[in-house]
Amino acid sequence: MSRILYLHQHFSTPDGGTATRSYAHARALARAGHEVTVATGRYAGAETGLSGPFRLSRRDGEVAGFRVVEWDIPYEGGMSLGARALAFARYALRALPPALSGHDLVIASSTPLSVAVPALLAKRLRGTPFLFEMRDPWPELPRALGLRNRPILAAMEALAGAACREASGVVALSEGMAELARARGARRVEVIGQGCDLDLFGPHIPAWRPEEAASHEALAVYAGAHGNSNGLGLLLEAAARLRAAGEARVRIVLVGQGPAKPALMREALRRGLRNVSFLPPLPKRELARLLAGSQIGLLCLAPVGEFAEWTAPNKLMDFLAAGLPVLSNLPGAAARLLEEGECGVTVDPRDAEALAAALVRMAARPAERLKMARAARDMAQRRLDRRLLAARFVAAAETALGAPPRAFEATA
Template sequence: MRITYIHQHFKTPAMAGGTRSYEFARRLVEHGHEVHVITGHPDGDRTRISTESGIVVHWLPVNYDNSMTYGRRLWSFFDFVRRAAAVAGRLRHDLVFATSTPLTVAIPGAYAALRRRVPMVLEVRDVWPETPIALGALRSPPSRWAALRLEAWAYRRAARVIALSPGMAESIQRRFPDVTVTVVPNSSDRALFAGADRAGEEVRRRTPWLGDRPLVLYAGTLGRANGVDYLVRMAARLADRDPDVRVVILGDGMMRDQIRDLAAELGVLDRNLFMLGPVPKSEVVAFFGACDLAVSAFVNIPELRNNSPNKVFDAFAAGRPVAVTHGGWIADLIAANAAGLVLPPDDPEGAAAAVAAFVRDGAAMTGAREAASALGRDRFDRDLLFQDFERVLTEARRAPRPRRTRRPHRAGRRTVRRAGR
């Protein structure tokens, strides 16, 4: 198949951020498909094209970063819609694949699919607009109305929908029962993390403040939804309970300055809590290899419990236990498999006690590592989940093609319809 793959936030392993789209697109190429990715990139003032592992990538000059305000993000989303539609409309393809966030990617996806009369598959990485409404990003009634209309419009124009968690799929099917939804969660790239232990040892050797001390790692976005201030408050309790435990926050986002200020205020910054900037995926491997416990953090609201955080599956790939600060399917998975900790929401003191006890319990750590590794191997291996992903695309390719309605040509006050030939 010739596939146009639209993802505003596409990343290669040399860049900071999740690489799900890169890894799936690369595997599509290896299976004989032709893949064109359309994405945004802030560098330069014109579109450039490169080839990454056989993927033809169209880099559009659209600025975006995690520190942007909601207003600037919306501007970026619609700038990408305009530019992506122009590029996608020129490409010849057998199928269009559009992946959120944001859900506005469905607009150029549906346009390109209709133009070539081919199917579109839509991938939903969070339930939108439920999440931005819950976080206060969409406050006015008109913005919420428009977002809900866009959601309904997008789902009804998709031949298939891929959701990243069972809860996302259930939410979509409850509200849109005619939509065919398949769950393909984020996955564990075990090949990428095969050398994590060795790389982690090197990180510990070259980092004097770490050495052989226990390490708790958060690697991800520092946004309002993530509630990373919880980890800062936990670190403050750990400083009194077990001061040798190190907490590392690796990443960037709009809340970075506030988190740093809080850490300085509580006296833990560069004492037992260390904030590092975003690093390429290839370097993230080393930090997961060095850590004893990886953390997935979100604020405690129901709309975020269906997320499928990359960091959880990276931890599984590295064979590392996971602690979650929220409920939902990931928390249930961790608890059912004894693969880490479910920390008490809104209780940093209780979290500090649980973490301090866990990282000093050799038997519990060994068992949790084995359980995490088994989850990455048996349930979330990227090669296994890619088979489900490719099957959805193949099935969608055989789905009925969308019809393109011809508009009548008007001459004066008469309507003249073009005769079929």
């Protein structure tokens, strides 16, 4: 049995409303016989499984067979750049003592990139191997989104390069990220993408629909962050075109929170878009009920070329697991996945008219929609079951430990 420290600032169990990848991986590591400690901050929308007050800005306990340490370091997407940087720095400092305390392996899961700092110092000062999980490409993605501060970009580049070169292994969420890791000198890279939770989402979940949703309306759901990078204005433009055409068969539902949400709500009100509903962030179990009562999953990002191969949207996995056909404006890897699985449609990233037309087609052709829905669930079961991907993650961690990975069955 090995002692593993899993550093992820945004950890959540399925009771929260955010991604649960690190929860699935930590649980799989624990079930493989490892002693796992997850160290996390206080992320808006997350549920760590811990309750009770913080003592000296910390609380801890056992969750699903592993230990969770939660520090009172708040973070949410609507923070200013300075506030976010401060939260990242505080987490890295708090993670340093446990990283240096004699674990057999440190797993550094980025975002944020600063999580690599304690892992690198543990490697250099104590010789502790670490596995670097690359969830987002830094600094490429911030640069693509408009960050122009050269010293900050240079610092990100140096840290990302060191993390890739010095890690015993790199886990990348997409082939595009894997290519970046190899270019930075990573010795061992494995692509382990996002996975589908087939127990949490699916046709066995009782359906729920918002009160304002009429029985004749097909619900097209976007669930995720409401930031500038998500490009949700495109969905409002599509809704405006549907309304102008007198099309009443589609309701667009936006679930989540973020800095762009107030402006989106004001714009929808100004334009009289009564075919758009805004919902707060929902815990995953409640989101599963909404998806069970919906007909279309919406994948939307701003028209940034780098998103095509460098992103791995978790919301796409939730739609597939729920058995929803997906309407997307994201080219590249996501578009290929939908095309190969015959479970969705991709439109031009900027084309609101095409998006509206695709919504009408999907609403008007229930048989075709049902065929795509079945294909979505089938793909989730055959290729994207997160239990199988978690087993591969355990193997990558054990390889980073320097021992042959043990054989074990993936369990629910």
